[in-house]
Amino acid sequence: MTAKQAAQRPRGARTRAAQVLSALETLYPDARTELEFRTPFELLVATVLSAQATDVSVNAATPALFAAYPDAQAMSRAEPEDIEPLIRRIGLYRAKARHLAALARLLLERHGGEVPNDFDAVVALPGAGRKTANVVLSNAYGFPAIAVDTHVGRLSRRLALSTQTNPDKVEADLQALFPRKRWVFLHHALILHGRRVCTARKPDCPGCVMNPFCPKVGVA
Structure with missing residues (x-):
């Protein structure tokens, strides 16, 4: 400072x-995040969905979403129109569906389908930003943030x-x-x-x- x-x-x-x-x-x-997740990918998706939405609404939607698309490889084959019905009750769901489809493809293309343990790489993903990167890196990888x-x-x-x-x-x-x-x-x-x-x-x-x-x- x-x-x-x-x-x-x-x-x-x-x-x-x-x-x-x-x-x-x-x-x-x-104290811990109230978003429910099992993998770094699930946490990344849930955090993107949580923008201008409650954790309760995200947690209600993600079980079905993750059942359909458990990892980046599965979600990379989806179109936004496939994702929309599963997250319809979450605010800004159309934009978020576009982000998730693009995000999954980039994870596959740039990072072998894994969520990178790198701040700048997470920020560069569609729908992510500084807050998303901090949430993902701190909760998934123990990064101080x-x-x-x-x-x-x-x-x-x-x-x-x-x-x-x-x-x-x-x-x-x-x-x-x-x-x-x-x-x-x-x-x-x-x-x-x-x-x-x-x-x-x-x-x-x-x-x-x-x-x-x-x-x-x-x-x-």
Whole structure:
């Protein structure tokens, strides 16, 4: 982090980060992704599907999807129109069906059908991005990463850990504040807290253990 970036950090952020981490470790000691998967390929597909959709809706659709297309080789033979009926209840399903068909073909052409353990290679896949790469690499391969979704971004601003709205900049702020070995846990625990307590519209501030040290800045 540069001196300029450090100067832009909210006052007391480092002390507050330690308090946040301690609270999250108490609340969610076994925090992990709620997407259901068995292989890196299934995780990649589920993560692509989860964009602007709930994990619940993705988990409801993927058993049938993976039964029909258990790996990249099988999915590479599918057309988007074949995939669409299996994911119809997920938001943006037509675009995601196109992404999945193209993604499977690229995995076969470039990586022998396997999901690469390489950040740039995952980002280059259709429908993937920085958040997708972080989720896949951290959960499938143990790569230290912080995936910033709407929950992580919202809580980072409310807890004054970051003032940024750009996910990449929020990620950089969190990486500077938290131990590298706790990055994967952190983003899973923040997501759980954002879903269960610090929700977007009606955060349960009175019932939140972070209330004593939460500055409650912003509601973004």
